Amino acid sequence: MTTPLVQAEGIVKRYGPTVALADGRLTVLPGESHALVGRNGAGKSTLVNVLTGLQAPDEGTVHFDGRPAPPLADRDAWRRTVACVYQKPMVVPELTVAENLFVNRQPLHRGFISWRRLRSEAVALLDTWDVHVDPDARTAELKVEDRQMVEIARALSFGARFIVLDEPTAQLDNREIERLFSRMRALQDSGVTFLFISHHLQEVYEVCQTVTVLRDARWITTAPVAELPRAALVEAMAGESAAGHGPARATAASADAPVVLDVHGLTSAPFQEVDLTVRRGEAVGLAGTSGSGKIELAETLAGLHRPTAGSAQLDGRRLPFGDVRAALEAGVGWVPRDRHEQGLVSGMTIGDNTTMSVLDRLGRYGFVGTERRRGVAAELIERLDIHTEGPEQPVSDLSGGNAQKVVMARALASDPRLLVLINPTAGVDVKSKESLLARMDSAREDGTAVLVVSDELDDLRHCDRVLVLFHGRVVAEHPAGWRDHELIASIEGVDHG
Structure with a gap:
């Protein structure tokens, strides 16, 4: 031998x-x-x-x-x-x-x-x-x-x-x-x-x-x-x-629901000619390998990058590109891929982190009402079931799961019409994962349009449908009810022809 x-x-x-x-x-x-x-x-x-x-x-x-x-x-x-x-x-x-x-x-x-x-x-x-x-x-x-x-x-x-x-x-x-x-x-x-x-x-x-x-x-x-x-x-x-394991939910948002996000021909170096829609109360997943362009596409919609071609409308208005603040004001909430680098200001408190996207709503003439900020933070802490001593606790003291809940809380604080979630449950414990996915479900039930990018099949099970990107292009769409092996085959580029 x-x-x-x-x-x-x-x-x-x-x-x-x-x-x-x-x-x-x-x-x-x-x-x-x-x-x-x-x-x-x-x-x-x-x-x-x-x-x-x-x-x-x-x-x-x-x-x-x-x-x-x-x-x-x-x-x-x-x-x-x-x-x-x-x-x-x-x-x-x-x-x-x-x-x-x-x-x-x-x-x-x-x-x-x-x-x-x-x-x-x-x-x-x-x-x-x-x-x-x-x-x-x-x-x-x-x-x-x-x-x-x-x-x-x-x-x-x-x-x-x-x-x-x-x-x-x-x-x-x-x-x-x-x-x-x-x-x-x-x-x-x-x-x-x-x-x-x-x-x-x-x-x-x-x-x-x-x-x-x-x-x-x-x-x-x-x-x-x-x-x-x-x-x-x-x-x-x-x-x-x-x-043989099917998704946790196999229902779909109403086909009559109004379109919240409407994307046509969106093109950049990592992705080409992407068309997609997300309706009111609908959760759409984006799946693909690390080089598929799915994360860059989601980040573009959240305002991080400018595409080279194409357009996106949010509730009929042009979505601003390359400006995170403008995207937030347009109605986009965002949970980034890396909570440490992009999601949290580690030297600030939980209250500061959860409310930094809505400071303009908490006071007038540039002054933030301390009691109002504390009240909004306390409400978000309760909504997300963040285990903490209170809003004044440093965010750096939190476990991974609770830290991710703070990032989710800030994304929801602005009552977004479009919620963009990138790897929302990465690196968290099972109970925190369940809590975060429950918040995603409740957001869509409240009428928010949700776009979920994830490598975790459990996250994608909560979506009404999943789009698969391969080498920067949308190559498949799986409605709720898909099986793991079907989705994985699309993600991995297996040719069924």
Whole structure:
């Protein structure tokens, strides 16, 4: 039998009480492209961190070509063994391609960098691996696909023949994706082995020979791609019980309800020609992978970004773009994707945080009535069931769940006509999650139009319908009553044709 190039067995990784990986396993044979798939939170990133020497496992073993993995401190040995090309550039944008290829190991002559040798060695390296990039070009000016090939060439120059590609197609169009796949196949023929991580299952069938599925931090299956039907792959990712699990609610808002949000042809770099409507009392979900454009679309509607084309109307009036304050005044409430960076002012009290969007309603001539502010804050604290000593408690004292309730309270304080929720239950406990989703339900029952962006299927179950974005375009719509495996198949780009 062929000795596996990579073999990980029984990998366990904990972060405090959180078990990020309970049973990670991976066997990759030399010269293959091996897919690693699983929904968000399945444990893929943790396993990659272990395989690339960024973290040591708490339990389990990793072998490369039959030998134990190098000690964590021996970075040179890791560089000679494995490399990861991430979505985000790991090159220095202001340096040339040649400089990036040999950063911190430039050829020297009498103690000085030999620029002639640097360039000639860069040309030789690029030629060896058939990478068609100008060595004198600034890396910042490269297309994403060329930047990725430069990173691969740099890894190969250390001697590594095992390359991890983490969501390599997220920022590529269809033509660029096909070129990347052609380059991958050529490199495989030259003895390079890939671990291919992608949310787009269609790509797994195009470029990989073997696939490993993780679910709920555990290994589920490893199988030849040609022997695993797409329905079976989706089922492995979703879980059999999940595949048969319907949504908590299967009712829909009245088709006669007036349209509150009306979007036509909205276009920006992350999304193209999006049309959508949300009616009074309706909750519409937006689903998709990390590179689908769903978050950027929601943030555009909340006033964070300006689109390059298209329009949106809220209650028949043009929705202002690129101005969060104007969007708030137009009737948009917003729960951002990151409560720490975008949602809370940590040095202020709970009362200050919950009411900062409605200060103009709490006083006159620029003065805020203290008692009125405290009363409004107390009412919001009660509505959201925020566990606190009172409005004057610092928001930094709160647990994650209660902090997220403060962000939701502020979004609701202005009585918005459109409520935009981005990952509203991320990182909260079960009881807080139930409370937040109950507030979302009550808002729509009060007539608010709700737009929900989430990676959590439980959040999307509370929607009347779910739109799926794939590579920036709306590709599917699922009415209330969808099954997990159906929605996941759309999200992952499985071609049913």
